[in-house]
Amino acid sequence: MRAAASLLAVSALTFLVVALMPADPVEIAIRAWNLPANPATVSAMRAEWGLDQPLAQRYFNWLAGFVTGDWGRSFRTGEPVFDEFMKRLPLSLTLGISGLVLAGVLAVPLGFAAALRPRGIADRFSRGLAISVQAVPAFWLGLLLIWVLGVKFQLIRPFSGGPSIYALAIVLIALHSIGLFARIYRRDMLEQTGQPYFRTAIAKGLTRRQAMWHHCHCSALYAMLSAVRSEAGWAIGTTATLEVLFGLPGVSQFLVQSISARDYSALLAYIMTVAVWMLTMNAAMELTMRRLDPRSA
Numbered sequence: 001m002r003a004a005a006s007l008l009a010v011s012a013l014t015f016l017v018v019a020l021m022p023a024d025p026v027e028i029a030i031r032a033w034n035l036p037a038n039p040a041t042v043s044a045m046r047a048e049w050g051l052d053q054p055l056a057q058r059y060f061n062w063l064a065g066f067v068t069g070d071w072g073r074s075f076r077t078g079e080p081v082f083d084e085f086m087k088r089l090p091l092s093l094t095l096g097i098s099g100l101v102l103a104g105v106l107a108v109p110l111g112f113a114a115a116l117r118p119r120g121i122a123d124r125f126s127r128g129l130a131i132s133v134q135a136v137p138a139f140w141l142g143l144l145l146i147w148v149l150g151v152k153f154q155l156i157r158p159f160s161g162g163p164s165i166y167a168l169a170i171v172l173i174a175l176h177s178i179g180l181f182a183r184i185y186r187r188d189m190l191e192q193t194g195q196p197y198f199r200t201a202i203a204k205g206l207t208r209r210q211a212m213w214h215h216c217h218c219s220a221l222y223a224m225l226s227a228v229r230s231e232a233g234w235a236i237g238t239t240a241t242l243e244v245l246f247g248l249p250g251v252s253q254f255l256v257q258s259i260s261a262r263d264y265s266a267l268l269a270y271i272m273t274v275a276v277w278m279l280t281m282n283a284a285m286e287l288t289m290r291r292l293d294p295r296s297a
Helices: 002-019 023-035 039-049 055-067 083-116 123-136 138-152 164-190 196-203 209-215 217-226 227-245 251-260 264-294
Strands: none
Touching: 002 055, 002 264, 023 039, 039 055, 055 264, 083 123, 083 164, 083 209, 083 217, 083 227, 083 251, 083 264, 123 164, 138 164, 138 227, 164 209, 164 217, 164 227, 196 209, 209 217, 217 227, 217 264, 227 264, 251 264
C-alpha cells in the first residue's frame, strides 16, 4: 500500500514537471519532420497526442494507460513506448544488477582482509578505492579506459557493443560500490570482534580468521546489504552514463535521444521505471535482510 502511494505521488509530480517544461513538442516535431506549420497540422497533431486536453484529464488518461501497459507512442520514433522500453530494458537491468552483484561479491573478501589486518594493504586499498571512485566521475574513467585499452593497447573495440564493452561497463558500475561495501563490511566485522561471544570463540581454540568468518560474517553481510538500497540509485546513474558513453542500446540512451524532442511519453516512462526499480530493490533487500536476521528464525 505504501509503495503504491509512493508511485502515485511520483507519477503526479513527474507528469506535472514534464508537462510544464518549456517548448512545445508539436513545434519540435514539425521542425524535425519538415511538416507544414499551419494551424490545421498543429491542431491535428495536438489532438492526436492528447495535448489539447486539460492537464488533469491528460494525467488520468496517461495513468490509466500506463497501468494497463499502454505507455503512449513516442513522438520521436512513432513506435509504442512500451515496446521501445521492453527492447532496451533487459540490457539496462543486466548491466545494473550485474554491477551491484559483482561489487558485493568482490567487497566481501576485500572487507574481510581489511578487517583481519587493520592498517594493512587491503585496509588501505579499500579506503583509497572508496574515496577515489567518489571523486572520479564514471564518465571520465570510462573515457580513460577507452583511450588506454582501445587506443593504446587495442585490447577492445570501443563503441562496438561486443562482450568486452559490456564487461567493461559492468566492471565500472561495480567499481563505484566495491570500496563502500568493503568499508561497511569491515567496520561491522571489527565491531563484532569486541563482543563477548567473539572472545569466547577465541578462547575455545578458533583462530582469529576462523572466529571472524564463523561468528562475524553474517552480521557484517547484513550491514553491507543495507547499503545496497542506496547504491541502487547510483547504479542507475552510472549505467545511464556508460550506455551513452559506450553507445549501448539501453533505456538511458533512448531517453537521451528523446529529451531534445520533448518526448513526453518516453520521459514519463523512464522516470516511472526508475521509481519501480528503487521500490523493487528496497523490497528485495528488506526481504533478504529479514531472512538473514537471526531474530526472525
